[in-house]
Amino acid sequence: MKRVAVVYGGWSSERDVSISSGTQMAEAARGAGYDVVEVDATRDLAAQLREVKPDVILNGLHGPWGEDGCVQGLFEVLGIPYTHSGVASSAIAMDKRMSKAIFAREGLDIATDVAVTREEAARAHPMDPPYVVKPVAEGSSFGVLIVPESANGPSKLLMSADWSYGDNLMAEEFIPGRELTVSVLGANPLGVTEITTLNEYYDFQAKYAQGGSQHTIPADIPKHVEEAALEGAIKAHHALGCRGVTRSDFRYDEVRDRVVILETNTQPGMTPTSLVPEQAAHVGMSFEALVSWMIEDASCQR
Numbered sequence: 001m002k003r004v005a006v007v008y009g010g011w012s013s014e015r016d017v018s019i020s021s022g023t024q025m026a027e028a029a030r031g032a033g034y035d036v037v038e039v040d041a042t043r044d045l046a047a048q049l050r051e052v053k054p055d056v057i058l059n060g061l062h063g064p065w066g067e068d069g070c071v072q073g074l075f076e077v078l079g080i081p082y083t084h085s086g087v088a089s090s091a092i093a094m095d096k097r098m099s100k101a102i103f104a105r106e107g108l109d110i111a112t113d114v115a116v117t118r119e120e121a122a123r124a125h126p127m128d129p130p131y132v133v134k135p136v137a138e139g140s141s142f143g144v145l146i147v148p149e150s151a152n153g154p155s156k157l158l159m160s161a162d163w164s165y166g167d168n169l170m171a172e173e174f175i176p177g178r179e180l181t182v183s184v185l186g187a188n189p190l191g192v193t194e195i196t197t198l199n200e201y202y203d204f205q206a207k208y209a210q211g212g213s214q215h216t217i218p219a220d221i222p223k224h225v226e227e228a229a230l231e232g233a234i235k236a237h238h239a240l241g242c243r244g245v246t247r248s249d250f251r252y253d254e255v256r257d258r259v260v261i262l263e264t265n266t267q268p269g270m271t272p273t274s275l276v277p278e279q280a281a282h283v284g285m286s287f288e289a290l291v292s293w294m295i296e297d298a299s300c301q302r
Contacts, residue, residue: 001035004295005054005080007071009040012063013142013164021270022060028291029058045071049078056298057082058291059267067267068094068137076300083294085266086302089241093266094137097170099240100263106239108232109260111251113172121169122158125151130174133158135165146174175251175260180219182233183247183268183279185293189230190279194219215275217282225252228259236264243302244294247276 006029008022009015022038029036037052039045041061049057057080065071067084069091075082085093093099100110116126121133129151135143143165145155157163179195197213219226233248240246247268251260268276270291280290 001033002295003035003037003053003055004029004058005037005039005049005052005056006058006060007039007041007045007049008060010061010063010066011041011043012061012065013138014063014066017269017271018060018062018066020272021062021274024272024287025058025060025270025291028288029295032288032292032295034292034295041066041071046074046078049080054080056080056295058295058298059083060270062267062269063142064094064137067265072302079300081298081300082302083298084244084302085240085242085246089243089302090266093240093242093246093264096134096136096263099236100261102239103236103261106235108235109258111173111175111260111262113170116169116171118158118163118167118169121171122154122156125154126171127173132172132174133169134172136168136170138165143169175253175258175262176255177251177253177258178219178221180221180225180229180250180252180259181247181275182229182250183245183276184233184237184242185245185280185290186297187234187237189233190276191217191282192219192221192226192229193217193275193279194221195275213273215278217279221252225259232259232261233264236261240264240266242266243299244297245276245290 006022006026008018026036026038039048069087072087072090104110129147130149133145181193183190194216195213229250236248237246248264249262277287
C-alpha cells in the first residue's frame with residue numbers, strides 16, 4: 001500500500017485554507033485506499049518527512065513557501081515524488097508579473113500593469129484609476145485593493161500597521177466584466193465556470209465562505225469566449241511548464257469583448273467550496289478519483 005504524506009498548514013497567510021484543503025484530500029486519499037499520514041508543515045519539514053517515510057507527498061500547502069518553488073525544492077532534495085508543479089514553474093506562476101510576461105509572449109490578453117513599492121502606491125496613483133493593487137506573490141486575494149475611478153487618492157489601507165503582504169506590489173488595469181475560471185488536469189481543461197458574488201470582487205470571503213459566491217458550470221457565455229478561456233488555460237499551463245492540476249482565472253469584458261487572463265494557480269484550493277473539485281465532478285470525476293489521479297501523477301524533477 002502506497003504511503004502518502006498529505007502536507008498542509010505551514011505559516012503563510014493561507015494557513016487556514018491549506019488546512020481545509022489538506023484535511024479534505026487526506027480523507028479522500030484514505031477512502032481511495034492509501035496509507036495516509038497528515039503532516040502540518042513546520043520549518044523543520046525535512047525532519048517531519050524523514051520520520052513518516054512517505055512514498056509520495058500530496059502537497060496541500062498554499063501561498064508563499066508552499067507554492068512558490070521553495071517546498072518543491074525541498075521535496076527534490078529529499079528525493080520524494082510530489083504532486084502539482086515543480087520548482088521553476090511554481091516560482092514563475094507565483095510571481096504575477098513574471099507569469100504575465102510569459103502569457104503575453106504566448107499571445108494571451110493581459111491587463112496593463114506596473115511594478116510599485118507599497119510606499120509608492122500609497123503616495124500617489126501609479127496609474128489612472130480604476131486600477132487594482134495587489135501583492136506580486138500572494139494568493140487567495142490577500143492584499144488585493146481596488147481603487148475606483150472616483151477615488152481622490154490611493155487606498156489608505158496600504159500604509160496600515162496591519163499590512164502583512166510585503167512591499168513589492170503591482171498596480172494593474174481594472175478589467176470590468178465577468179469572472180471566469182478553468183481547471184486543467186494534466187493536459188485537459190475541465191470546463192469554464194463563471195463566478196458571481198455580491199462582494200466587490202472574488203475576494204477571500206467569496207472564495208471560501210459557504211454561500212460567498214455562486215458558481216455556474218458550464219458558464220453561460222458565447223462560444224468564442226468559452227473557447228478562448230479553455231485555450232488560454234491550456235496555453236498558460238504549458239507555457240509555465242506546469243504539471244498536475246492548475247486553475248487559471250480570467251475576466252471577460254463584454255463591452256470590449258476581451259478575455260483577459262489574470263493568473264494561473266499551481267496549488268488550487270481543495271476545500272468544500274473550491275472550484276477544481278466542482279469542475280472535476282462536472283466531467284464525472286469524483287473527489288476520491290481526483291485525489292487518486294494527483295497521487296499517481298506524482299514524481300520528482302517536475
